[in-house]
Amino acid sequence: MILIGQYDSPFVRRVGIALTLYALPFQHRPWSVFSDADKVCAVNPLMRVPVMVLPDGLALTDSHMILDHLDGLVEAPLFPRSGRARTLALRRAALVCGAAEKAVSLFYERRLHEAPSALWEDRCKTQIAGTLDALEAEAAAGQWQADRIGHDDIALACAIGFIAEAHATTFDLSRWPQIAARARAMEALPAFRAVRQPFLPPS
């Protein structure tokens, strides 16, 4: 299997961490969606990462879909296989990844437009902060199990890491102490330390 994309993407990184925790062998091609756009486009017409190229050449896109495929390859998947626990974990992962998507969108708005739209910036900031508020409340209420690491937790660490680096002066993480602490604890683990890359703005 070949994982395409740089680890400063929260979506590529969550797949790389899952592969590492699963001890599944893979090759990594750290292609940029900007400077390597032609190569990314050849495997994904959406020109987005992550892309996972399977041994038969089939290219999967979107971190959720890729993780669903990986979960089918292992005995102990990082999303529960069924039941309420699965629904809750999928829901949390969707919220976390949604916040990460808005954080990427906010970054592109600021970086790629000469005059960023204040309306769009404010909307993204509201969406990100509101989602983190909701997740913080759930963590504070003990609704986020502390004794296991799942895809939702990995997504959280990747999203918080991206927000901290790409939007250091926009968001003060001390507003979300529980989820920030949870992310910090995961970042100390070997798989998270092995699969990381400082944020590189597109040139």
Ligand SMILES: N[C@@H](CCC(=O)N[C@@H](CS)C(=O)NCC(=O)O)C(=O)O
């Ligand atoms: N929902 C997707 C989001 C992927 C995504 O937004 N990737 C970004 C990099 S962080 C990208 O490829 N952006 C380039 C673009 O959208 O043109 C996933 O979970 O994989």
